Amino acid sequence: MEINLSKIADAARFQQQELQILLKKVIAANAKEFDQIILPIAKDISTAIDCRLCANCCKVLEAGISPDELIKLAHLKGLPPEDFANSEVSTEENTKIQYLSKKPCIFLSSNLCTIYTSRPNACISFPDLERPLVKYRI
Numbered sequence: 191m192e193i194n195l196s197k198i199a200d201a202a203r204f205q206q207q208e209l210q211i212l213l214k215k216v217i218a219a220n221a222k223e224f225d226q227i228i229l230p231i232a233k234d235i236s237t238a239i240d241c242r243l244c245a246n247c248c249k250v251l252e253a254g255i256s257p258d259e260l261i262k263l264a265h266l267k268g269l270p271p272e273d274f275a276n277s278e279v280s281t282e283e284n285t286k287i288q289y290l291s292k293k294p295c296i297f298l299s300s301n302l303c304t305i306y307t308s309r310p311n312a313c314i315s316f317p318d319l320e321r322p323l324v325k326y327r328i
C-alpha cells in the first residue's frame with residue numbers, strides 16, 4: 191500500500207477521472223455492501239499509516255466537536271467560548287454539527303496535534319474505518 195503523500199497526490203492527479211467515477215460509485219453504493227468490502231481491510235489500512243509523517247487529515251478536514259468540547263477547546267485557547275465559537279467554529283447547516291473551521295487545524299503544529307490528550311472525540315476515533323456505515327465517514 192502506498193502511504194507517501196506526494197506519490198498519492200501525483201497518482202490522484204494522474205487518475206482524476208477514475209477517482210471521480212469511483213467517488214460517484216461510493217456515493218451511490220449500498221452502505222452495508224460497502225461495509226462488507228471495507229471493514230475486513232480497515233484495520234490493516236489504519237495501522238499502516240503513521241499520522242506524524244503526513245497529518246494531511248488535520249490540514250484538510252474539519253473536526254466535528256460537541257458543545258462540551260467547544261468549551262474545553264476554548265479554555266485551551268484562553269478564549270471565552272463565544273469568542274472561540276465565533277472565530278474558530280462553524281456549524282453545518284443541515285445537521286447543526288459544529289466543527290473546527292480553519293485549515294489547517296489551529297491546533298496542528300509541525301504535523302503534531304498540540305492538544306493531543308485533549309483532542310476531540312472525532313479526532314480520537316479518526317479515520318473510524320472499523321465501524322459499520324463507513325461510507326458516510328469517508
Ligand code: SF4
Pocket residue numbers: 247248253295296297298299302303304305306309310313
Ligand atoms: S485537534 Fe489535533 S488531531 Fe484534531 S484536527 Fe486538530 S490537530 Fe488534528
